[in-house]
Amino acid sequence: LFASVEMAPRDPILGLTEAFNADTRATKVNLGVGVYYDDNGKIPLLAAVREAEKVRLESAPPRGYLPIEGIPGYNTAVQQLLFGADSPLLAAGRVATFEALGGTGGLKIGADFLKRLQPDAQVWISDPSWENHRALFEAAGFKVNAYPYYDATSQGVNFDGMLACLNGLPANSIVVLHACCHNPTGVDLTAEQWPRVVEAVKARGLIAFLDCAYQGFGDGIEADAAALRIFGASGLDFFVSSSFSKSFSLYGERVGALSIVTESKEEAARVTSQVKRVIRTNYSNPPTHGAAVVAAVLTTPALRQQWEKELGEMRERIRAMRTGLVDKLAAAGVSRDFSFVTRQRGMFSYSGLTSAQVDRLRDEYGIYAVGTGRICLAALNSKNLDYVGNAIAAILKG
Numbered sequence: 001l002f003a004s005v006e007m008a009p010r011d012p013i014l015g016l017t018e019a020f021n022a023d024t025r026a027t028k029v030n031l032g033v034g035v036y037y038d039d040n041g042k043i044p045l046l047a048a049v050r051e052a053e054k055v056r057l058e059s060a061p062p063r064g065y066l067p068i069e070g071i072p073g074y075n076t077a078v079q080q081l082l083f084g085a086d087s088p089l090l091a092a093g094r095v096a097t098f099e100a101l102g103g104t105g106g107l108k109i110g111a112d113f114l115k116r117l118q119p120d121a122q123v124w125i126s127d128p129s130w131e132n133h134r135a136l137f138e139a140a141g142f143k144v145n146a147y148p149y150y151d152a153t154s155q156g157v158n159f160d161g162m163l164a165c166l167n168g169l170p171a172n173s174i175v176v177l178h179a180c181c182h183n184p185t186g187v188d189l190t191a192e193q194w195p196r197v198v199e200a201v202k203a204r205g206l207i208a209f210l211d212c213a214y215q216g217f218g219d220g221i222e223a224d225a226a227a228l229r230i231f232g233a234s235g236l237d238f239f240v241s242s243s244f245s246k247s248f249s250l251y252g253e254r255v256g257a258l259s260i261v262t263e264s265k266e267e268a269a270r271v272t273s274q275v276k277r278v279i280r281t282n283y284s285n286p287p288t289h290g291a292a293v294v295a296a297v298l299t300t301p302a303l304r305q306q307w308e309k310e311l312g313e314m315r316e317r318i319r320a321m322r323t324g325l326v327d328k329l330a331a332a333g334v335s336r337d338f339s340f341v342t343r344q345r346g347m348f349s350y351s352g353l354t355s356a357q358v359d360r361l362r363d364e365y366g367i368y369a370v371g372t373g374r375i376c377l378a379a380l381n382s383k384n385l386d387y388v389g390n391a392i393a394a395i396l397k398g
């Protein structure tokens with residue numbers, strides 16, 4: 001049965017972590033990760049989460065199945081976070097939300113549902129994009145293409161190229177957009193650019209799928225939802241996948257959601273009935289613990305306040321590392337202007353390091369980064385910043 005099964009290629013980022021783990025140098029640093037580490041280099045367990053877990057453990061709830069769409073109170077809390085508690089979309093009952101297994105799960109249920117709705121449509125992701133976008137939509141049966149996004153010369157967005165591409169797409173093309181904190185580049189669209197994307201989506205009859213995996217890691221919970229709010233006010237139908245992996249530091253609990261904005265409450269009910277069939281045939285119903293904890297935190301005022309404070313601290317720490325790295329490089333005599341790093345948002349930066357420079361960082365300093373030059377700022381801390389800054393400076397100078 002398995003004699004003809006070939007070995008699949010290694011995941012490039014997980015492969016990097018394996019190489020990092022095998023490295024015996026005490027000074028080694030892994031900038032290739034996609035996880036937030038605190039200043040001690042540890043994945044934090046947020047105090048708000050710990051408290052909600054304590055209460056949950058003490059109440060010792062029975063472990064029945066959840067409804068197919070997940071915990072209702074969780075889904076409502078997700079909607080309020082994404083669209084605002086006073087959103088007319090929510091008042092009108094236009095949004096159908098499904099608890100999902102992380103942001104990946106939200107993307108996957110959405111992709112499977114879209115395949116049933118639009119079997120011949122093609123998918124367009126940003127160039128570059130999160131490495132799983134392509135594989136995920138291909139696995140759902142779609143042909144996946146890329147629209148221009150990152151412009152290496154300006155270290156910004158090739159917005160004209162992006163718009164020209166979107167404006168040339170056939171109706172019902174599915175366009176995957178990063179709502180904030182673009183992975184891997186850290187470069188986001190501006191508040192002025194989003195309405196123009198909405199215009200193009202409207203004019204061409206495209207289907208927008210917004211991926212919101214880092215709400216609160218850029219400029220704040222509300223500010224990072226700006227694209228969702230602009231789409232929400234447009235009258236369009238669209239998809240949103242969202243994740244609490246980063247914002248709650250709950251990676252392994254797999255807490256995310258799929259939200260579908262429809263035209264009416266009646267339409268939302270029909271869509272819900274069909275998405276439930278997709279979920280039922282995938283994994284039947286979602287897990288309880290992570291979503292129960294997130295719902296408790298979001299709806300209990302004291303815990304909510306604590307979480308917003310802790311999220312703010314994570315965001316500020318990343319931003320401090322951005323400034324710290326830029327200052328360090330300048331102090332170490334690097335003449336190239338790295339100020340773009342402070343303008344990028346979220347955990348990542350397309351640093352501009354070449355693949356050869358990334359190799360040298362690994363070989364000579366035990367500093368691991370993705371071959372594209374993507375570095376995770378959340379892997380920097382007050383103890384390794386000097387070492388990393390000096391190493392990059394040395395590589396750039398010679």
Ligand code: PMP
Binds near residue numbers: 034101183243255
């Ligand atoms: N989308 C993007 C852009 C991401 O960066 C990630 C995670 N790194 C995800 C989705 C998946 O999120 P999760 O881990 O919650 O499945």
